[in-house]
Amino acid sequence: MHYVTVEGLSKSYGEKPLFENISFHIEEGDKIALVALNGSGKSTLLKILTGTEHPDEGKVWIHKDVTVVMLEQSSRHEPGETVLENIFDHDHPILNAIKEYEALTDPDGPEPDAAILSAAVAKMDELGAWHFDSKVKQILGKLNIHHLDQRVDTLSGGQQKRVALAKVLIDIGFEHKHTLLILDEPTNHLDVSMIEWLEHYLDQENVTLLLVTHDRYFLDSVCNEIMEIDNGELYIYKGNYENYLEKKAAREESDRSSTEKARNLYRKELEWMRKQPKARTTKSKSRQDAFYEVKERASKRLEQAQLELNVKMTRLGGKILELKKVYKAYGKLQILKGFDYTFKKGERIGVVGKNGVGKSTFLHMLLGSEQPDSGKINVGDTVVFGNYSQQGLIVKEDMRVIEFVKNIAENFPLADGTKVSAAQFLQLFLFPPEKQYTYISRLSGGEKRRLHLLSILFRNPNFLVLDEPTNDLDLPTLSILEDFLMSYQGCIIIVSHDRYFMDKLVDHLFVFEGEGVVRDFPGNYTQYREWEKDQEKLKEAPKPVETTATPTVAAATPAEQKAKKMSFKEKRELELLEKEIADLEQEKKTLDDQMASGSLPYDQLESAARRIGEVIQLLDDKGMRWLELSEMAG
Known part of the structure; x- marks a missing residue:
């Protein structure tokens, strides 16, 4: 079934268009990833498809039987609304029955009236809602949403995002069978186990999907087509992320070749134009018009001409960073229990673990902004930290992008003794000259994150502490950041849920397992997950039956837990x-x-x-x- 047709769509903010004259189709069962540089119009295009924004030109046709459901980056809720009310606000008979039943059986709620509970169960039976109720429980459980009477406005930003995701996934199960699901960065604020579950869920469910994500493993697992907005044009690639990279490289090589030919022709035509008298014939006029077409092709900028930076860093001494018998806890939540570690030159460590086990607190302790309960953290005299936190960019007053960077330094030193200017460094991180004179307040959220990251790197630290650096960054920026970090000679410690990013950059992992236990795993994230699955299989393997004591213990354990x-x-x-x-x-x-x-x-x-x-x-x-x-x- 044909879901969506987009023809000749154009949208501009100010002088420069986000995209011009783009067209595409979405068929039932398509799972499409939308890729573009921050500020190139991804979110705007999604809003046009949902009807919350209108194009300057072009048409969007959506089949009358298709319902569009969207997960936005910022969640919405009414003041004082509970999790239950937020998730089940959709008016559907089965949803209403489940909402009533879940409210009555909520362990945090009062003891339900037997007659009312019996009526609710009968209603569930009548509508055949038990299958849907089990799916609801699965979604809520996997996203760690348990207390439905809690007010949404008391939750953290990450918890609110998970509630919004649960609402969308539950809604599409009860909508009309023809649903276009639009997800804008769904993996932000999810831990890795949640991301892996969501991959499997979307892969198994018969949904038609349009997705914006920076998580390349997630993209590769879920999507079968990639649409890219590049310099205002739309390119479509069938297949996975690897195929996209190959086809994109081939297209850019072809563009370089045709642009070079156009430049040669442009030089010849320019010479001809200058020699012509003012009164041109009709024939000359047609050649003049053709000249402007060639000029446009010849002046096409290829953003992929990037700088190779061999960074000159502040020298790291023999002593870098030492942790000795470090303990840290918040109430009963134990974060570190006698942790010992000595950092070596050039180490690249990934920090992983479930949300709430203390990963960010660990980083704050390394930086000295949080103190241990006991133990010592000794920082070498030569260490210069570069701290990329989730807090974001802080600007004294609104200023232009280039002014902000020049306030840090005019130039960036390289190992060979030469320097890169602030403007060149900005271009490396995909801020072209015209964007460099934009006020920071006018940048998109992703562009501000990119500028924040750039400002940390431009200070030339020798020990990078990166807390979720990939959130809200686009794929082109991630590729540049990875290339930069691959050649970086200093120490790096990364907290990230982006498995691709971690696999590419880290040598080993600190795995926060809870109860203050931190495992030093020698390998990247994928290798750790394979090891973890092997351990789970060993635990699940049948064990020899013991004689007398085992049955007694097995019988006593549930009773003890219940008591x-x-x-x-x-x-x-x-x-x-x-x-x-x-x-x-x-x-x-x-x-x-x-x-x-x-x-x-x-x-x-x-x-x-x-x-x-x-x-x-x-x-x-x-x-x-x-x-x-x-x-x-x-």
């Missing part, structure tokens, strides 16, 4: 946590508003930026403890 209840102290802690989380969310909102106002003096802006980083960390930590206690209560 375990929350203490009064833990119940009180859970109640206080809910209030503390709500207060922190309000403080975060107030700080966000103050920073966005543009009226704060610079010293207050710095103070607010530091505090908002602390608040985000506290929200994550307290949210993790809340989940831990809530599971005990359930």
